[in-house]
Amino acid sequence: MPHVDLLLIGTGSGNSILSEEFRDRSVAIVERGVFGGTCLNVGCIPTKMFVHTADVAATPASSSRLGVDETLDQVRWPHIRDRIFGRIDPIASGGRDYRTTHPDNAHVTLYEGTARFTAERQVQIEPNDGGPSLSLTADQVVVAAGGRPYIPNIPGLADVPFHTSDTIMRLEELPRHLTVVGGGYVATELAHVFSSLGVAVTVINRSGALLRAEDEEVSARFTELADLKWDVRLNTTVRRVDQHGSALRLELAGPEGETTLETGELLLAVGRVPNTDLLDAPAGGLAMNPAGLLVVDEYQRTTVDGVWALGDICSPWALKHVANHEARIVQHNVLHPESPQAADHRYVPHAVFSSPQVASVGMTEKHALAQGIEISVARQAYADIAYGWAMEDTTGFAKLVAEKGTGRLLGAHIIGPQAPTLIQPLIQAMSFEQDVREIARGQYWIHPAMPELVENALLQLD
Ligand SMILES: Cc1cc2nc3c(=O)[nH]c(=O)nc-3n(C[C@H](O)[C@H](O)[C@H](O)COP(=O)(O)OP(=O)(O)OC[C@H]3O[C@@H](n4cnc5c(N)ncnc54)[C@H](O)[C@@H]3O)c2cc1C
Ligand SMILES: NC(=O)c1ccc[n+]([C@@H]2O[C@H](COP(=O)([O-])OP(=O)(O)OC[C@H]3O[C@@H](n4cnc5c(N)ncnc54)[C@H](O)[C@@H]3O)[C@@H](O)[C@H]2O)c1
Secondary structure: OOEEEEEEEOOOHHHHHOOHHHOOOOEEEEEOOOOOHHHHHOOHHHHHHHHHHHHHHHHHHHHHHHOOOOOOOOOOHHHHHHHHHHHHHHHHHHHHHHHHHOHHHOOEEEEEEEEEEEEOOEEEEEEOOOOOOEEEEEEEEEEOOOEEEOOOOOOOHHHOOOEOOOOHHHOOOOOOEEEEEOOOHHHHHHHHHHHHOOOEEEEEOOOOOOOOOOOHHHHHHHHHHHHHHOEEEOOOEEEEEEEEOOEEEEEEEEOOEEEEEEEOEEEEOOOEEEOHHHHOHHHHOOOEOOOOOEOOOOOOEOOOOOEEEOHHHOOOOOOHHHHHHHHHHHHHHHHOOOOOOOOOOOOOOEEEOOOOOEEEEEOOHHHHHHOOOOEEEEEEEHHHOHHHHHHOOOOOEEEEEEEOOOOEEEEEEEEOOOHHHHOHHHHHHHHOOOEHHHHHHOOOOOOOOOOHHHHHHHHHOO
């Protein structure tokens, strides 16, 4: 049975581990899908390329309030789709070619197939081309096998065509109507994309608010604004789906009782599941938590000696910046076992690139109160800063949660233009434990730029 120094499962964030310091080690990589993983091929990168395009397409709809009357003449979907994937696909194949043919990677073998544990640090690989399976052992294993869309158990689903985030971005043509099931990141980002490109969108959400995990005021504002653009059905579930001519017919149960809805395309965006089942983690001795994530300690060590994990296979955040951070930790710890580093998960921020945009770090007001912390809460509207006047923004705001007395920032939540960019100084403040008074007063804030939103929010804290 072949043996390698290092076995890497998954080429998303895991692929970045192989620096030149690994050149004297034999390495095997196993990848069952497209080289480069979720973020590059079907996740962050294409979605944000579509989101930017959608933002541009949506501009005419909001420009008349500034006295500029614009119209959207045409959306050329095949051009947009092919422009985006015409950039991404060569990066994925280039990454694969680099690992398989470049002399830098003479010590690396890429196996294209599915790895499944058969013992500790031992896998069986089922090649994608149907060839004979192969077993492999390794001194060290890095599991970076990510996750995939969760497919809910809806009667009739197996007999109809439906989409997940893996497929919807490659549609042949735009439908007249799209139904999105879910109310989280993927649902709200892709609803924005398709509605801005001219598709009528219905969002079906099981709970009573979109982006329900956000601070309550942010989630409520987002839901209120979404309702103005999309047909939002809250507290509603899909009971059944059937093909009806060229359309799909959904049977819904919601506040109005049982209703039906006809739609051109169906997008399921109801969360993701880790790929631990495909790996047969228990056969490798790897412990999982109740959510199916691999159990790791602060050094990203699994429960088996010499086996490490990173990213969506073990991380409750399922965010690319977290996977990247964990990849750097694993890289260091595999190379320098004598001085291991711990991952820093203290203040993990996130952003939702919908319309409006949302960004958040740390505790919501509700979480802080639940912990019995005495808090000061500040709210600053975009409408009350100079750049907000320039944009005629009437709905965005920043909300800060700080500990009373100490000046310690506990959480920051922004909804509105450029929220993911505006929040960065607050992430920095929390990570470096800066006093909010010092950040507000101890530096210049460019006038009249958008970060005055953050400055003014900080100045309001008690
Ligand atoms: C639509 C969408 C948009 C997103 N947008 C953002 C965003 O804006 N910002 C952000 O921070 N995050 C975003 N994310 C999340 C982000 O993409 C993931 O957190 C990140 O890509 C996870 O990286 P990973 O390396 O853990 O896993 P992946 O990139 O999923 O890599 C895992 C790889 O392992 C392979 N694999 C799995 N099982 C096996 C096996 N048994 N054998 C061999 N290979 C296997 C898979 O084929 C895959 O290529 C988005 C996700 C989606 C779906
Ligand atoms: N901007 C970003 O960083 C970004 C963008 C997209 C995805 N992601 C990552 O990918 C993950 C997956 O995104 P997502 O939007 O699929 O998940 P999510 O967890 O954000 O949202 C899932 C939604 O589906 C609903 N839901 C769950 N089970 C359901 C069921 N059985 N029936 C009906 N509704 C159900 C939930 O109430 C929620 O509204 C995210 O958690 C995030 O980590 C990140």
